[in-house]
Amino acid sequence: MVPVIALVGRPNVGKSTLFNRLTRSRDALVADLSGLTRDRKYGEGKVGGARFIVIDTGGISGDEEGIDSLMAKQSLMAIEEADIVLFLVDGRAGLNPADEMIADHLRRSEKSCYLVVNKTDGLDPDVAISDFFGLGLGQPLPIAASQNRSVTLLIEEVLSELPEQEADVLPEEFKFSTRIAVVGRPNVGKSTLVNRMLGEDRVVVFDQAGTTRDSIYIPYERDGEPYILIDTAGVRRRKNITEAVEKFSIIKTLQAIEDANVVVCVIDARQGVTDQDLHMLGFVLDAGRSLVIALNKWDGMLEEQKLKVKEQIQRRLEFVDFARFHFISALHGSGVGEMYRSVDEAYVSAMAKWPTNRLTRLLEDVVAEHQPPMVNGRRIKMRYAHQGGSNPPIIVVHGNQLDNLPASYKRYLQNKFRQVLGIKGTPVRFEFRVGDNPFEGRPNQLTPRQLAKKQRFKLHVQDLKKESKRKSRKKK
Ligand SMILES: Nc1nc2c(ncn2[C@@H]2O[C@H](COP(=O)(O)OP(=O)(O)OP(=O)(O)O)[C@@H](O)[C@H]2O)c(=O)[nH]1
Ligand SMILES: Nc1nc2c(ncn2[C@@H]2O[C@H](COP(=O)(O)OP(=O)(O)OP(=O)(O)O)[C@@H](O)[C@H]2O)c(=O)[nH]1
Structure with a gap:
């Protein structure tokens, strides 16, 4: 799964500035999926060749007292779900009591957390960070988000310390499978559909394919073709359909989208196309994933209801008109076989190579x-x-x-x-x-100067880490 980086810190330290630096899309996905607060932003990040999801947690106000009220519930949840937490402080303003409260919380959480000192432009970085050693979160890392200084290096550094991804340890024969993510709002019928897709006669699900039962990757074959279902809904871990394992997680949804080749976006036809559906589709589009849209619960709908939904699709879903639409009933299984044809078609197009x-x-x-x-x-x-x-x-x-x-x-x-x-x-x-040269300006090729700079930063961070380890040993 692509890693998730959460930005936390009190207001005005530069979270939005850093967020905008890291995300490709100018318009971040503002989450109002499942009624989350609107001020929490999600974006798709890309630095060098690495992809990740960034969350600007917002929601932390320095005016309140106590860590519980200080950190809104949403921010805490974001921290829980993140792989990496970047705790931003303001190098110009210096240490602030709210910083200490946030640090206190982060120290107690098990998360991989980095202390980032922003706004160090025009300051001596060593002096700027000296205030913040006392927070007990290890080596403070100086950046200047608005100048884009040390931002790439910071991200490369923190990503390089993540453990190996689960997908990398999948068995060889599944490395080239079609990876399918089934996403949608709560209660639209995702689990029912996933079970239906796996339960078809022509499907052989592999339990022994090197993945554990807890794995979110379900490898299977259909008509001899290998697929992997990315099971964010925890379908396989449920004993029966009605048992909900986890509550809806927008982060898991976004990770699954990033991780997939083809996204099946499930919309509850009885509810029609909602704003939340549009947000989700927007993210699929931003991520560049191929897309199949399933209008579910088509069974037992009145003719006039059906017409209304079709009219709504034309009006609201024009921006994803490259996708195929399927009117299905996950409950009864109708339309699911045809949906597979569109999944295959989308996969072939997404992976095609042209000379x-x-x-x-x-x-x-x-x-x-x-x-x-x-x-x-x-x-x-x-x-x-x-x-x-x-x-x-x-x-x-x-x-x-x-x-x-x-x-x-x-x-x-x-x-x-x-x-x-x-x-x-x-x-x-x-x-x-x-320019004429088709091979000019390829991504991921650093100039010698950039390479040297990267090397210097790495050495700098290593030095700083050694230093802080030495200090903490001394304390003990
Ligand atoms: N000098 C300097 N100013 C910066 C830097 N990064 C951000 N700023 C400024 O700091 C101010 C606050 O930045 P934001 O990104 O809005 O801060 P925030 O943490 O998102 O604030 P909230 O949205 O209130 O939570 C803006 O005026 C930025 O231009 C930096 O690296 N150097
Ligand atoms: N009539 C009808 N009901 C359906 C269909 N698909 C799912 N349902 C019902 O819709 C409800 C929600 O289905 P789930 O599969 O649990 O939905 P989900 O999207 O996985 O829900 P969360 O796990 O909460 O995100 C259940 O009561 C299903 O029986 C369908 O095609 N037709």
Whole structure:
């Protein structure tokens, strides 16, 4: 599962600034799923090649007294669910009594927690952090979120200390399975659907495939094809369907989406499409996952109700019109077999590989059919296209003046590529790069200067850690 990083700290220390630095999407998913407070934000983070989920916990006000009221319940829950907690303090304001209360709580929790001193720009980092050793949370790490200073290094450092992921220890034959996440609001019928998907005649579930019964990964075969169901609902751990194991967890849902190839988003047709459904779909789209939408509980609905839902889909779900919609009854099993066909189709599209010459030829054809506009008397030129990734497919286009390419032309490109390459059920991303060399500007390639800087920071952190270990030994 992708790791979850929670940002905690009192107001104004720079949590939102750091959050915005770390998340790709400018509009964070503001969680009002399952009635959580609106001020807690979730986002998909990406630094270098690593992906993670960031939560800006908000909710901690320094004005209240006592740790219970100080840390709103939501923040505590976020800390519980996170793999890593970044506790932010303000290097300019210095130590504050509220910091001590938060630190006190974090010290008692078992979480892997890092003390991050923000706003150290223009300060001597060693002086800025000196105030905070007393919090007893180990080595304070200096950053300046608004300047983007040491932010990447910080994240790389904390992620590198996480233990191995469960997915990495799955047996070899399941490494290339279609990974399916079934997500949706509480009570829409996820568990019923998961049981139905696993309980089909043609399905063989492997209990002995190297995963424990507690594993959230359920490997199985259907018609000889390997699949893995990501079981966030704890279906397998329940003795029967009605026994709820865990309450709805938005973090688990987001992790499952990140972890999947294909997301089956379950919507309760009887309730219609709700705002919460839209939020969840928005996250699937941001994550670039392929998508199948299941309108569940279609059994026993009146004709006029059905019409109303279909009309609502057209109106509210246009932004995910690349996905296939299925009207199903998880309870009776109707429509589930066809849904598998869409899952397979979406997987194939999400993982497809196209050679550079095919994409470049297609680009030439598309441009010949409809030229991009002139800008400042010069025509926008597109020269090469190559594939920059899969799940979601990324098409990288190289040319001149691409910054000026109008949105309508981008849509045209996108539609044409979808149509000709037969891409179904997955979002497609286009990246535009100026310059002729198709291999220029690849991600993950650090310049020598960046490499040196990274090395220096690592050494710095190592030194600081040694120092704090030495100090704590001395204390004992
Ligand atoms: N000098 C400096 N200012 C910063 C830095 N990071 C954030 N700030 C400023 O600190 C102020 C508060 O930042 P926010 O990101 O809103 O803080 P927050 O912790 O999210 O605050 P709440 O939303 O109230 O919880 C803003 O004016 C930021 O511009 C930094 O690295 N250096
Ligand atoms: N009529 C009808 N009821 C259904 C269908 N699918 C599920 N239900 C019922 O809806 C209720 C909720 O189903 P669950 O499968 O527990 O829903 P869930 O999404 O897993 O719920 P949480 O575990 O709370 O997130 C149960 O009473 C199911 O019997 C369906 O296709 N038709």
